[in-house]
Amino acid sequence: MDMIFSAFAEVLSPFPLIMNLMGVMVGMIIGALPGLGSVVAISICLPFTFGMQPLQAMALLLGVYCGSNCGGSIAAVLINTPGTPQAAATSIDGYPMARMGKGGTAIGWALGSSIFGGLFSCAVLVVAAPTVASFALQFGPLETFGLILMGLTCISSVSGKNQLKGLAAGVIGLLLACVGMSPFTPDARFTFGLYALDGGMDTVAVIVGVFAISEVIDRAERMLHEEQGSVLSVDRLKMPRIADYRGRLWNLVKSSIIGTFVGILPGTGATTAAFIAYGEAKRSSPRRDKFGTGEPDSIVAAESANNAVTGGALVPSLALGIPGDPVTAIMLATFILHGITPGVRLMADNPAIVYGIFVALAVANVLMWPCCCLTTRMFNYLLKTPEPILMGLITVLCVLGSYGSRGNINDVAVTIGAGIVAYLLRRSGFPMPPIVIGLVLGQQFEMSIGQMTLYKADLGWWEYISASPIALCLFAVTALILCMPLLRRLRTRS
Amino acid sequence: MKKEDVISGVLLMGLSAVLYTQTLVDPSEIMFEDDIDPMKYPRMLIALLALLGAVLAGKGLRLAGTVSAVPIFSRRTLSVMAVLFLYAAVFTTVGFFVSSFAAAFAVAFIMGWRRIPALIAVCGFSMVVIWLLFTYILRIPLPVGTLF
Numbered sequence: 211m212d213m214i215f216s217a218f219a220e221v222l223s224p225f226p227l228i229m230n231l232m233g234v235m236v237g238m239i240i241g242a243l244p245g246l247g248s249v250v251a252i253s254i255c256l257p258f259t260f261g262m263q264p265l266q267a268m269a270l271l272l273g274v275y276c277g278s279n280c281g282g283s284i285a286a287v288l289i290n291t292p293g294t295p296q297a298a299a300t301s302i303d304g305y306p307m308a309r310m311g312k313g314g315t316a317i318g319w320a321l322g323s324s325i326f327g328g329l330f331s332c333a334v335l336v337v338a339a340p341t342v343a344s345f346a347l348q349f350g351p352l353e354t355f356g357l358i359l360m361g362l363t364c365i366s367s368v369s370g371k372n373q374l375k376g377l378a379a380g381v382i383g384l385l386l387a388c389v390g391m392s393p394f395t396p397d398a399r400f401t402f403g404l405y406a407l408d409g410g411m412d413t414v415a416v417i418v419g420v421f422a423i424s425e426v427i428d429r430a431e432r433m434l435h436e437e438q439g440s441v442l443s444v445d446r447l448k449m450p451r452i453a454d455y456r457g458r459l460w461n462l463v464k465s466s467i468i469g470t471f472v473g474i475l476p477g478t479g480a481t482t483a484a485f486i487a488y489g490e491a492k493r494s495s496p497r498r499d500k501f502g503t504g505e506p507d508s509i510v511a512a513e514s515a516n517n518a519v520t521g522g523a524l525v526p527s528l529a530l531g532i533p534g535d536p537v538t539a540i541m542l543a544t545f546i547l548h549g550i551t552p553g554v555r556l557m558a559d560n561p562a563i564v565y566g567i568f569v570a571l572a573v574a575n576v577l578m579w580p581c582c583c584l585t586t587r588m589f590n591y592l593l594k595t596p597e598p599i600l601m602g603l604i605t606v607l608c609v610l611g612s613y614g615s616r617g618n619i620n621d622v623a624v625t626i627g628a629g630i631v632a633y634l635l636r637r638s639g640f641p642m643p644p645i646v647i648g649l650v651l652g653q654q655f656e657m658s659i660g661q662m663t664l665y666k667a668d669l670g671w672w673e674y675i676s677a678s679p680i681a682l683c684l685f686a687v688t689a690l691i692l693c694m695p696l697l698r699r700l701r702t703r704s
Numbered sequence: 705m706k707k708e709d710v711i712s713g714v715l716l717m718g719l720s721a722v723l724y725t726q727t728l729v730d731p732s733e734i735m736f737e738d739d740i741d742p743m744k745y746p747r748m749l750i751a752l753l754a755l756l757g758a759v760l761a762g763k764g765l766r767l768a769g770t771v772s773a774v775p776i777f778s779r780r781t782l783s784v785m786a787v788l789f790l791y792a793a794v795f796t797t798v799g800f801f802v803s804s805f806a807a808a809f810a811v812a813f814i815m816g817w818r819r820i821p822a823l824i825a826v827c828g829f830s831m832v833v834i835w836l837l838f839t840y841i842l843r844i845p846l847p848v849g850t851l852f
Contacts (some may be wrong), residue, residue, distance in 0.1 A: 255811070320767055373761070375712070378756040381753045385746065388749070395730075395740070395742045399727070399746060400723060400746070401724065426811065430778075430783075431774050432774050433815065434774075470711060574730045597815065598814075598816055602807070602808035602810075602811040602812035602827065603808055603827075603830055605787075605788070605807055606804045606830075609804075610838065610846065611789060614844040614846075616840065617845070619847075622795055626789065629788065634776070638708045638709075638712045656745050660740045662743075664740075
């Protein structure tokens with residue numbers, strides 16, 4: 211409890227609070243711009259965290275994470291184009307409400323539900339993460355290997371229909387993590403004789419290139435082929451009264467539970483959660499026949515679920531070092547950037563930071579309210595911002611961000627190179643998140659293999675593995691996750 | 705034949721071959737019998753990448769081709785890539801302000817924005833704000849170069 215209070219004191223001190231507030235604002239703005247989404251928002255902000263303390267950096271990124279989730283719903287309501295994929299379910303009833311002149315009310319429902327979902331998942335995070343983490347302290351190299359292997363299987367779930375390409379992208383990420391000095395011997399690998407690469411690829415530079423620069427190049431041509439939605443205006447945000455939640459409270463709680471649980475599962479994400487909750491609300495709501503015509507029940511379900519994912523996704527990330535989705539993969543990269551090793555010992559070694567993250571997440575959720583009230587009118591203009599100008603400025607911010615993280619011009623070259631290669635890969639159907647997951651988990655994965663080899667000594671592999679029931683369980687779960695699509699296909703066929 | 709899959713598969717195999725040549729350098733002296741070969745793990749990954757490339761190319765040969773409405777290479781995408789290259793090349797020598805202003809202007813112009821005075825104003829104002837943000841709030845020094 212003392213840790214929580216001291217975390218509150220630290221997060222509510224001026225600089226982390228300002229960072230959290232800025233994060234929410236920036237996240238809302240970027241999240242509201244169709245197509246950019248949480249990952250691009252966090253990629254753009256990541257390099258700016260370099261000069262900050264770890265907690266300040268995390269406060270900024272958590273603000274961006276929550277803000278972008280909420281911002282996406284504003285675009286969904288006002289232009290019927292979800293700013294982020296997770297807000298797609300919100301537009302089903304949000305846009306009809308906006309067309310009836312109730313845009314402010316629709317955003318109010320979305321915001322209220324987002325805040326509830328976020329705070330609910332935060333409470334689950336506070337209870338679940340320390341419990342999981344204290345169990346994880348029993349882990350040795352073999353268990354760590356099993357755990358990282360399980361984390362790598364989420365490459366399969368973020369790859370969608372392109373499993374083969376997703377796997378290849380994951381291997382590319384693992385190879386990128388090999389660039390530079392070997393963790394065991396003084397040998398430089400894949401440097402092509404360039405001393406600049408001896409220290410390895412800067413994770414920030416790669417992430418900014420892979421997500422943000424490739425997006426800019428992709429948009430250059432794609433914007434010619436896509437129609438821009440017309441923007442409905444909204445004067446002010448209208449929050450629902452407590453009485454309006456009568457008959458909707460169970461829907462709100464149930465959707466938050468769905469979102470939190472889906473978030474904990476590696477590789478599922480907010481979009482899945484929003485649609486599962488929407489489907490459940492449509493099945494059980496007494497007003498289900500009004501769905502699609504401007505019924506707040508569907509907004510409540512979708513928004514509370516998609517924002518509840520934020521806390522849920524942080525449970526495996528903080529307790530075990532497994533990124534549940536691309537956003538948490540980038541957050542783990544932020545830890546590495548600040549010299550903190552993510553993994554099973556994170557909570558034991560850095561409890562102040564972890565508890566600070568719990569509090570920062572809760573504060574970010576609360577800050578969404580004033581931020582959204584302040585910026586609602588601004589969104590009328592923001593959503594009309596010409597895309598070319600926006601892309602020009604994003605290009606500059608990306609390059610400055612990758613340069614600023616170490617003050618090294620080679621990182622700019624890495625960003626541009628990664629961006630162009632990533633553009634070619636994504637246009638060939640390769641998913642991008644596996645590259646980052648491979649890159650973030652790669653070094654730990656190789657390290658655990660090396661440690662395992664040394665610890666095993668003269669024992670046979672089976673003798674060594676069978677001595678650890680935890681490792682056996684982890685391998686079994688990994689095998690199950692990998693076989694799941696196959697089993698599902700067999701069941702469909704039968 | 706799904707051309708993009710075949711080309712991707714072949715390129716992955718080519719990349720694997722190039723990376724494999726990088727693992728052929730002599731490792732530093734192995735001091736103990738238990739020491740780990742630093743190239744063993746990367747070689748395994750390279751082999752996996754080559755295998756995935758081969759499977760991808762093989763599958764691509766059997767699949768029907770698809771035509772995307774958005775071309776991979778167009779004048780716009782190539783121009784944006786050229787601007788990015790140039791920006792990275794002159795960033796430190798020319799300096800932050802001029803190079804960034806030119807890059808933001810060029811990207812917006814390539815993407816079809818033609819209101820030049822407005823663009824100049826937006827880019828100029830944004831660069832000043834970014835410079836102030838980096839210099840005074842984030843305290844990250846930006847390259848000054850020959851032209852600021």
